Amino acid sequence: MSCFSSWKVTLISLTFVEKIIKMETGKLIKELRIKKGMTQEDLADKTEVSARTIQRIEKGEVDPRAYTLQMIAKALDVDFSMFVEKESDESQEIKKVNDNNWLGLLHLSGIIPLIFPTILIWNLKKDKIKGISDHYRAAISFQLVMCGIILGCLWVYWKVNQPTPLYGVLLVNALFTIMNTLRVMSGEDYMHPVFNKNKKQKTNRN
Secondary structure: OOOHHHHHHHHHHHHHHHHOOOOOHHHHHHHHHHOOOOOOOHHHHHOOHHHHHHHHHHHOOOOOOOOHHHHHHHHHOOOHHHHOOOOOOOHHHHHHHHHHHHHHHHHHHEEEEOOOOHHHHHHHOOOOOOOOOHHHHHHHHHHHHHHHHHHHHHHHHHOOOOOOHHHHHHHHHHHHHHHHHHHOOOOOOEEEOOOOOOOEEEEOOO
């Protein structure tokens, strides 16, 4: 029960943490724009985004994609890497923790192997978190295997009215999913016993 409570608190805080990171990037863009003597409309004219989007980026309301940041960097006559290198150690640590929390949520989505919640999380963060595709493939493949086993247990239950195997499989799936979730959220390696029995996959290391 404590695991679910911790996960709920983590999920609620994810948006807040991301907001801090977005605000710092937006603040830097605004400072550079003002130093150049440019208005938001001027910056918009030199990029492929609207003045309204520039305004929202500077306020930290949206998370600009890498291509958008490259266009803004070009318009402001600065190196694109400046938006990354200017992040404070604290901001980088916040992002690392935030990314690990999302990766943990990705694994936790398989506690009931329905597949689509995992796909939704991956699709939401696939361009924003390094290494998330490895976690996604591991989580999905494990869920597919568990789905096959669960179907077999359901057949046994239907044939001989014996629910014990089904309960056992669901318990093992829940325990393994929770274990991997906690490991990933704490920055440790996740384990995949189905396809990589002797190989641990790395979590996001920013």
